Amino acid sequence: xxxxxxxxxxxxxxxxxxxxxxxxxxxxxxxxxxxxxxxxxxxxxxxxxxxxxxxxxxxxxxxxxxxxxxxxxxxxxxxxxxxxxxxxxxxxxxxxxxxxxxxxxxxxxxxxxxxxxxxxxxxxxxxxxxxxxxxxxxxxxxxxxxxxxxxxxxxxxxxxxxxxxxxxxxxxxxxxxxxxxxxxxxxxxxxxxxxxxxxxxxxxxxxxxxxxxxxxxxxxxxxxxxxxxxxxxxxxxxxxxxxxxxxxxxxxxxxxxxxxxxxxxxxxxxxxxxxxxxxxxxxxxxxxxxxxxxxxxxxxxxxxxxxxxxxxxxxxxxxxxxxxxxxxxxxxxxxxxxxxxxxxxxxxxxxxxxxxxxxxxxxxxxxxxxxxxxxx
Numbered sequence: 001x002x003x004x005x006x007x008x009x010x011x012x013x014x015x016x017x018x019x020x021x022x023x024x025x026x027x028x029x030x031x032x033x034x035x036x037x038x039x040x041x042x043x044x045x046x047x048x049x050x051x052x053x054x055x056x057x058x059x060x061x062x063x064x065x066x067x068x069x070x071x072x073x074x075x076x077x078x079x080x081x082x083x084x085x086x087x088x089x090x091x092x093x094x095x096x097x098x099x100x101x102x103x104x105x106x107x108x109x110x111x112x113x114x115x116x117x118x119x120x121x122x123x124x125x126x127x128x129x130x131x132x133x134x135x136x137x138x139x140x141x142x143x144x145x146x147x148x149x150x151x152x153x154x155x156x157x158x159x160x161x162x163x164x165x166x167x168x169x170x171x172x173x174x175x176x177x178x179x180x181x182x183x184x185x186x187x188x189x190x191x192x193x194x195x196x197x198x199x200x201x202x203x204x205x206x207x208x209x210x211x212x213x214x215x216x217x218x219x220x221x222x223x224x225x226x227x228x229x230x231x232x233x234x235x236x237x238x239x240x241x242x243x244x245x246x247x248x249x250x251x252x253x254x255x256x257x258x259x260x261x262x263x264x265x266x267x268x269x270x271x272x273x274x275x276x277x278x279x280x281x282x283x284x285x286x287x288x289x290x291x292x293x294x295x296x297x298x299x300x301x302x303x304x305x306x307x308x309x310x311x312x313x314x315x316x317x318x319x320x321x322x323x324x325x326x327x328x329x330x331x332x333x334x335x336x337x338x339x340x341x342x343x344x345x346x347x348x349x350x351x352x353x354x355x356x357x358x359x360x361x362x363x364x365x366x367x368x369x370x371x372x373x374x375x376x
Contacts, residue, residue: 050313050322057325061109064332068105069097071340107230107294108331108350110238112301114291116327117249119302120309120320121284124256125277126186129365132303133168133288136193139297140200141171142289146296147204147219151211160222161293168289171196176281183263183274225296225351227335234294241290249283249320256280257318298351300358301330307361330354 069085070076074096076084084093115133122131133139145167149155155163175196179189204223208216255276258266263273288302309322334353341348 046313046315050315050319053309053313053322054325057322057329061325061329061332064329064336065105068332068336069101071336072096072101103230103232103235104227104335105332107235107238108227108335109328110235110242111227111291111295111298112305112327112329112331113324114238114242114245114287114327115298115301115331116305116309116323117246117320118284118287118291119304119327120306120318120323121249121256121280121287122302123306124260124318125280125284126184126189127260128186128190129307131186131190131193132300133284134297134299134302135197136190137175137197137200138168138172138193138285138288139292139302140197140204142168142292143223143297144200144203144207145170146222146293147207150219150222151207151215164293165289168285168292171200172281172285176278184277221349222296224349225298225354226338226349227295227331228347228349230295238290238294241286245283245286245290249287252276252280252283253318253320260318296349296351298331298334299355300361301327301354304358304361305330330357 066078066081070078070081074092076093076096080089080093081097083089084097089097119132122133122136123129125131130136142164146155146160146164148167149160149163175189175193176184178192178196179185181188208219211219255266255271258269258271259273259276259280261269266273266276291298305327306319306323309319309326312326313319313322331350331354334357335350338348338350338353341353
């Protein structure tokens with residue numbers, strides 16, 4: 001037989017990928033480096049896109065802030081608003097901006113962040129798009145406790161907020177214990193939570209039916225959710241609690257990302273699955289309870305913020321900062337719209353607008369889940 005030329009032999013040896021041992025020479029380094037290089041490029045691209053999304057969302061929040069502070073029964077020009085913000089406004093302008101409008105906007109931002117992050121953690125830990133505190137009964141528990149305190153015990157103000165916080169914690173603990181079967185599975189937790197939510201709604205209906213008409217009307221306004229009447233003292237309490245909870249979430253975000261890979265993978269990576277899940281769920285309950293205690297159960301903010309953030313960042317993983325900004329944008333836009341949708345001095349609660357936003361998304365999610373053959 002004729003011997004192959006030396007150049008052909010070298011090409012054959014280099015191209016034979018599955019012989020004994022790894023291929024030698026520069027070709028091997030290229031083959032090995034290419035997947036890692038592509039992965040690094042993809043990660044950099046995602047970071048750049050997420051940064052752009054964050055900047056756009058932050059700019060949108062700033063625009064809504066300017067509109068919320070300037071537009072109203074007594075409107076301010078851009079020059080008047082800037083002069084007031086720099087401490088050179090008149091007494092009436094200072095009162096309008098710093099006493100009436102700014103507390104309302106700041107509180108809307110804070111509760112939007114809290115609701116959205118609570119929903120993001122619930123949906124990520126339980127790996128279910130329906131796992132939101134307003135769907136599985138956590139905010140319902142807060143509402144029931146607050147309404148019980150208002151109607152039966154004469155609570156008001158801070159006492160109502162404490163009752164709402166306690167109700168959310170108690171209901172969440174009950175759902176967790178009912179869902180425990182040697183561990184917590186997402187679909188079981190969600191189904192039990194939905195059942196508890198229906199029970200809580202029945203309790204609320206009973207309480208409202210037994211109450212005085214005027215007291216029931218006040219309770220209904222709280223149940224819809226509104227940031228009207230916000231005070232700086234309320235903002236201080238919410239901000240202080242978030243200053244404790246948000247760093248804890250940042251510390252636990254690594255475990256949250258690992259849990260998204262599945263329980264078996266998380267265990268193989270050394271994560272204590274159940275203790276991590278319990279800590280993250282407790283953190284999400286605390287975030288939802290703080291927001292609900294401050295403004296009432298703003299419908300669907302926790303439910304839609306994280307999915308919207310994942311869609312616009314084009315990532316299937318965590319997008320906590322975009323989700324927080326989406327939540328802040330939803331609540332501030334909803335409150336601005338609620339103030340100006342109707343003519344005259346009549347204003348709607350912000351919860352009506354957030355409900356109008358979230359309900360179609362829930363219907364769309366259920367419809368697309370059925371079409372794809374997946375259960376909720």
